[in-house]
Amino acid sequence: MKLVAPLNAFGRADLAMAGGKGANLGELVKNGFPVPDGFVITTHAYELVAQGSDTREHFERVELPEELREAITGAYAELGGGPVAVRSSATAEDLPGAAFAGQQDTYLNVVxxxxxxxxxxxCWGSLWTDRAVSYRARLRLDDSEVRIAVVVQRMVEPDVAGVMFTANPVNGDRGQLVVDAGSGLGEAVVSGLVTPDHYVLRPSGEVVEFTPGRGEVVVRSAAGGGVVHEHHESVGGAAGGGVGREHPDSQSSGGLLSGETLRELAGLGRRVAGAFGRPQDIEWAYAAGRLHLLQARPMTALPPPPVGPLNTFQRRVAMILTEYLPERPYPIDMSTWVSDGPAGLMAKVFSEYGVENMIDGALHEEDGVVYRLAPAKPRLTVRALATPFKLLARALRYDPARWTEDPRFQAYLKDVEELRSRDLAAMPWEELRRVPRQALAVARPVADLRAAYLPGVGLALLRLMVALALRGRRGMMGELLLGARTRTSDANRALERLAETARRTGALEADEPPKEFAEELEAFLAEYGHRETASPLLITAPTWADAPEVVLDLVRVLAAAPPERKEQERPPLRSPGLARRVAAAQAGITFREDSHFSFMLPAPILRRSLLEMGRRLAAARLLDAPEDVFHLRLEELERLRGTDDPAAARLREVVRKRAAKREELSGVRLIDPAAVHPVADAGTALLTGVPAGGGTATGPVKVIANPAEFGRLEPGDVLVCPYTNPSWTPLFQRAAAVVVDTGGAASHAAIVAREYGIPAVMGTGNGTSVLEDGKIVTVNGDTGAITAAP
Incomplete structure (x- = not known):
């Protein structure tokens, strides 16, 4: 129960006693890094004076017990009794996913x-500021479990100081270090008071990029204690002779730091990152010809490392995954539907035909949370030698027009219905925990059906393409495929009928919806409610049945006055042979859409079973809410023998850490969109993408970020969205055009846009950030250009 101890008494395992900053600094000292001497006033001292109070005012007025005063006085005397830096060190800061940068107080030049x-x-009181309490709440940290230590170090009076990141915080490049430097104390750089010298370095310390600072403010120690801010006119870089430019290290680099100092900094940075096993955010100071490390903590919100140039196959996989992953998968997604749902089972289909790594391993995890999308290069196995023969044999044997007659499909529907009929709430835990695996097992036959019938789809499309090429009419392919009836088009027509009922009965304005509308809505959800709202790969995203408000928003959009536009009509066919080939190709398109529709039938069962487990764990106060179960992996749930299992007590901390990591990454993309959709020179256009639906249309932009915003779309708007899936396509009946960040010409959205005859541009990469609500634009679905219009 030490109240005060020197820094070298602590290491990374002493978080509970020394707080994050103190534990990390102690680890640096143990590893021989140049850290100013100091001591830690431990969390035991905080607990001694807390007396059950959690207000800032209490700690700022509290009288220190005599034994604590003596311990602090003795440690201070051992430092020489001169100026010191006093820094807060909470038990929840400087951790992966919870940096707490600037949340607690630091006091410099204390005398x-x-x-x-x-x-x-x-420092103790700063644990209870409004900003610190709010920050902890966002990261799900229980206030009652947080303590604070205080680090006291001999004051370093630097010529130059600043911050170093051991990975590039902008692009995630782990092969670069970034250094910001300013004259005087590093407080000016850390708090953003000054525009610092900015260096991007290679691991060797070689300068890749240098941007001179402006030297507007220098923070220095004041006589007698505290600091002063010296304000200077902005001088625009080293050449202007700004504050501190006379430092001898400024000569070779054109900035405040010499090449030798930069190389030393880079070497220290590499060693610190190696000691902690991850990229670090380091505060440093250069004083009297020597570097000092003042702080080190894991970098937070660090983008994933840039992916190398993607080949054609990798880019195609990345396009599919970015379109189908509008948000970061949860751990429960990764251990269930991502691996065993549509994408995972299609990877198994590819594997059967001798192609490995098509999707497997594309999503990389860190601290239990997906942080990066980086498709591996496909690899051919010996099975690929037999693939042409296997494809031809299956194409001739399995007719996509008759896939619903396959006994395997009929058995699949029966199994789904049996699993759906079970009462999850009445099941004992032992039975309930088996349901997710059963739901995943039920879905597997659809992958077998896809493997069997997709070759026939390819053959039908190839035959039509050849027939058209021989007639010199290859350009008619898209028009001839229009009009194929699919479960997606059935759902869209059913929504139109529901909208008509809403218009006729006034259902959307009524406090209590009329019986006719309520019954029709219930029948619609029974038939189509298993459709995903956000993604077919994420079991955590609600279905239409889970979020009927999404359906009502669609009905509200469709019930508005429709624009004058007719669906595209297929050209008449005079050749019976060509008509048969068109029918076969259309059957292939139908199979692709409808097998996906059927594949999603077990998804609601899987989701409900997981949420039922989450509900029981929350009722037992092991989780805060049923949805917290999404932060766990299926294996972790399966290992529990019940809510009274002693192992269940650890779940809350696992959830907290993963939730904090997810929160940290909330603004970080899984992959740079430019790597998937290379940015082309737009010329006079606002942006460009993949042309996916012919013609042009002009209208006001309406950016719809997610299904919760469906109701914002008005007839004639240009729908701009980050992704689409079949659930979005009813909106196309009212949109003037559609512009999507992800996807390509063969995506569901592009096909339906062509059906409705509206211009579509896919794969813009950044349309949702470039275009703003209300801006009038013209969308050219033939060239893929979006231009400003009067």
């Missing part, structure tokens, strides 16, 4: 015992 006691009190 004298009474000033030191006062700074310590203020």
């Amino acid at each position: 004298g015992e009474e000033a030191l006691f006062d700074a310590v009190r203020r």
